[in-house]
Amino acid sequence: MANELFTTEQKPVFVYGTLRAGQGNYLGILQGTTVQERPATLNDYTLFGAGVPFAVKREGRIVVGEVMDVDAELWTTVLRRLDRLEGYRGEGRENMxxxxxxxxxxxDGSTVEAYVYLAGESSRRWFTDADEIPGGDFVKAESRYSW
Incomplete structure (x- = not known):
């Protein structure tokens, strides 16, 4: 099963939280591994959480983020790091x-198919509607607070 995780077809990755450019996990995982980074949105989803966001299906909402095109030579390594960070252990398993x-x-209005890390079933139990991030923009919401 573990090898199956990392032989996944390469696609861009849509990031919306701490993996966005300039954020903490971007600096540790994605910086220097991408060939292109583009602003993008995920329609009919919203974000929940504080400190760490989770994307959840919600009609009429939007999640603000970026599409990261990872260098083909680094794809397997980057995917392993992303899966580890996001607590993804494989399809059909209990994942964060x-x-x-x-x-x-x-x-520019065009669309692209991308991998997105969405809240796993067990993670969705952690929050209520009161935990929704206004406007679906984690970076903008976090900038309102001084930790």
Missing amino acids: YDRKVRTVTLA
Whole structure:
């Protein structure tokens, strides 16, 4: 099963939280591994959480993020790091985040299929509607607080 996780077809990755450019996990995992980074949105999803966001299906909402195109030579290594960070252990397992392919919209209005880490079933139990991040923009919401 473990090898199956890392032989996944390469696709862009849509990130919306601490993996966005300039954020902590971007600096440790994605910086220097991408060939292109583009602003994008994920429609009909919203974000929940504080400190760490979780994307959950919610009609009419939007998640703000970026599409990261990872260098092909680094793909397997980066995917392993992302899966480890996101607590993804494989399809059908209990995961903190599930890695799924979704259509995301780029700033120019075009769309692209990308991997997105969505809240796993067990993670969705941790929050209520009161934990929704306004506007679906984690970076903007976090900048309102001084930790």
